[in-house]
Amino acid sequence: MTNSNPESTDARPASNFLHDQIAGDVQNKSFGEAAVQTRFPPEPNGYLHIGHAKAIFLDFGLADEFGGKTNLRFDDTNPEKEEQEYVDSIMADVRWLGFEWDRLCYASDYFGQLYEWAVELIRAGKAYVDDLTADEIRKYRGTLTEPGQDSPYRNRSVEENLDLFQGMKRGEFADGSRVLRAKIDMGSPNLNLRDPVMYRILHATHHRTGDEWCIYPMYDYAHGQSDSIEQVTHSMCTLEFADHQPLYRWYIEQLGIFPSRQFEFDRLNLTYTMLSKRKLLQLVQEQRVSGWDDPRMPTLSGIRRRGFTPEAIRAFVAAAGVSRTNGIVDIEMLEHFQRDDLNRRAARAMAVLRPLKVVIDNYPEGQTEYVEVANNPEDPSAGTRQVPFSREIYIEQDDFRETPPPKYYRLSPGKEVRLRNAYFVTAKSVVKDAAGAVVEVHCTYDPASRGGNSPDGRKVKSTMHWVSAAHAIEAEIRLYDKLFAKPDPYDFAEGGDLFDNLNPNSLEIVADAKLEPSLASALPGDRYQFERVGYFCADPDGRPGKPVFNRTLPLKDTWAKIEKKTGA
Ligand code: ATP
Ligand code: MG
Secondary structure, eight states: OOOOOTTOSSOOOOSOHHHHHHHHHHHHTTTTTOOOEEEEOOOSSSOOBHHHHHHHHHHHHHHHHTTOEEEEEEOOOOTTTOOHHHHHHHHHHHHHTTOOOSOEEEGGGGHHHHHHHHHHHHHTTOEEEEOOOHHHHHHHHOOSSSOOOOOTTTTOOHHHHHHHHHHHHHTOSOTTSOEEEEOOOTTOSSGGGSSOEEEEEOOOOBTTTBTSOSEEEOHHHHHHHHHHHTTOSEEEEEGGGGGGHHHHHHHHHHHTOOOOEEEEEOOOOBTTOOOOHHHHHHHHHTTSSSSTTOTTSSBHHHHHHHTOOHHHHHHHHHHHOOOSSOOOBOHHHHHHHHHHHHHHHOEEEOEESSEEEEEETTSOTTOEEEEEEESOTTOGGGOEEEEEEESEEEEEGGGBOSSOOTTOOSBOTTOEEEETTSOEEEEEEEEEOTTSOEEEEEEEEEGGGGGGOOSSSOOOSOEEOOEETTTOEEEEEEEEOOSBSSSSTTOOOTTOOGGGGBOTTSEEEEEEEEEOGGGGGOOTTOEEEETTTEEEEEOTTOBTTBOEEEEEEEOOOHHHHHHHHHTO
């Protein structure tokens, strides 16, 4: 960890090799008078995920630190996979994380310029039209240990190449029949330099340019030139592009355009989490989740709906740091930052997930009193609220045992406990159903313990949350757990599948939880700590009179650990 201070909600990238690189370039005027310029370049072929948050944080955070600017650029060169829905969601997610771009750009804005530069390379004898099939091109490319072989079309004349390339653009040829390739070196040890494809023919409708183009530039040809057009000084990307860097430089050098430079950093990987847009799309398409914003998804829209905050995500990616080797971060670290943030900021409320009726026999029938409760003990400025208390309340089924196991300090016959902010009660008797299950507990209360204060210094070992039965509202609670059951979702048996590792218990629905009445006014996105239960966030699926809450994270439950160990 480079910055373990979760207090810093205004997280900035810590000092690291990227930071040092930029600082050095600024000092040495490596880009002349040009200001630091970065870009975040998502392909609009899916929703952003938590891994993208790291790239966003670095692209925007580092530029900001050096007084520079960041463009949001859609890398939209694959018309078949890209959609406006993704463009819209990406913009919303970047803003939600708390960043604002300088210019909104699209690689497709540069299709005209890219085409002209391709013509320039053909004229200079540095690009040619190849009629080999995709399979043949692959075969001719060679391997890591064997050099490639020249295509028989490699030595076409400039005139012929120009003519064919224009024909490609005019739509005279079928998809896949020809490509434009850069003429570099079929013997290069770097496979990316063995005459990489620059353009392919694709009669597909683009989400922005429509049917204007039927040839589309490849990523490598589009990316560096787009950077250069935008005068990007530091083009940061993940490590898998390191081998592409020589090609990135080659195009820029041949064209003699603004010398953008590429720097690679490690991808964010998280345990129990799969971060690949393609696979996330598959989860959505196969309806294994309810959509891109299913609260179990590692997408920004998913974790937002789950109740995660941009502050916690920024603090987390800052703390996770950046390096030049790929590693894997424990999901618990992200959860730690999220709990920490919610602990400070989330309003407290009382909610009983699995209700057990408690009748306080000596409390006056028909009486309601209001107890004053702090909205957030961590934040006095959050104020207090009035919570109704009456003769019949609900407590958690788990908070009562007719025959208590050792070390069980909650309610059981003869034992006294504190109802939070209300009274001390002592269990006297139970009512059971025909099957012998306890359906009602009868208690007495001590009127002198109002506010939950001991009247005479006597101690109780347990404080429990509760909800007044007559005032409770009903809610659906969605208890989310990890989407994958294994720390490494890619660890599956041969012939198996990533999805074999999906956690079958990643969602449990509690249909009729009882909530304190103040929660009736919760709006989608409102976050709470349900005392002793966990952190929850109101879901847009809620309806008036029947809210829905998503569990963001459980609190750390010490009893569950004891219970597991002792088998109680
Ligand atoms: P995916 O495989 O999930 O589709 P991608 O790299 O293809 O990811 P892009 O839309 O091309 O997704 O990514 C935009 C930027 O975000 C790129 O600079 C990419 O390097 C970066 N990025 C993507 N995934 C991660 C990750 N897990 N950690 C850090 N940066 C990432
Ligand atoms: Mg990509």
